[in-house]
Amino acid sequence: MKLKEELGLDQSIETTEHECLLNILYAGTMIYRASYVYFRKYGITDAQFNVLIQLRYARQNTLSQADLGRRLVVNKADMTGIIDRLERAGLVERADHPKDRRVNIIKITKKGRGMVDKLEPGYFEGVKKLMSGIPKADMEKIMKGMEKIRENIKREGFTR
Numbered sequence: 133m134k135l136k137e138e139l140g141l142d143q144s145i146e147t148t149e150h151e152c153l154l155n156i157l158y159a160g161t162m163i164y165r166a167s168y169v170y171f172r173k174y175g176i177t178d179a180q181f182n183v184l185i186q187l188r189y190a191r192q193n194t195l196s197q198a199d200l201g202r203r204l205v206v207n208k209a210d211m212t213g214i215i216d217r218l219e220r221a222g223l224v225e226r227a228d229h230p231k232d233r234r235v236n237i238i239k240i241t242k243k244g245r246g247m248v249d250k251l252e253p254g255y256f257e258g259v260k261k262l263m264s265g266i267p268k269a270d271m272e273k274i275m276k277g278m279e280k281i282r283e284n285i286k287r288e289g290f291t292r
Contacts, residue, residue: 183214184218
């Protein structure tokens with residue numbers, strides 16, 4: 133269904149570029165809602181799951197808090213809150229860096245690994261369902277298009 137009909141717009145979207153951007157944003161919002169519904173059943177958020185996944189597959193199951201923020205594109209204040217909640221739930225541990233007291237090292241706990249192991253199969257099944265019906269060649273085109281958009285954003289300085 134075209135976005136105009138899906139959103140019940142009274143008139144067509146003026147340019148292809150604008151319609152494409154709105155499609156990306158709307159699809160992103162719907163994906164976020166779907167992930168919210170899935171993760172809510174387990175008492176965590178998609179951002180918390182993303183932290184756990186990063187830690188689960190990192191060397192030695194640890195990363196600095198700054199590295200996590202960079203990998204997940206989360207600002208420092210938000211990352212602190214996410215880590216605080218995961219720590220209270222017993223899913224991660226926070227430790228001082230042995231050589232730099234300004235750096236927090238975050239480590240996934242046994243309970244955190246168990247959470248990832250429990251959630252990962254359903255998560256990947258959901259990803260498969262969301263992406264079903266899209267040929268791999270089209271997925272490659274979508275990814276290339278998203279890469280170009282990110283390059284344009286950086287080149288134009290829209291992230292400052």
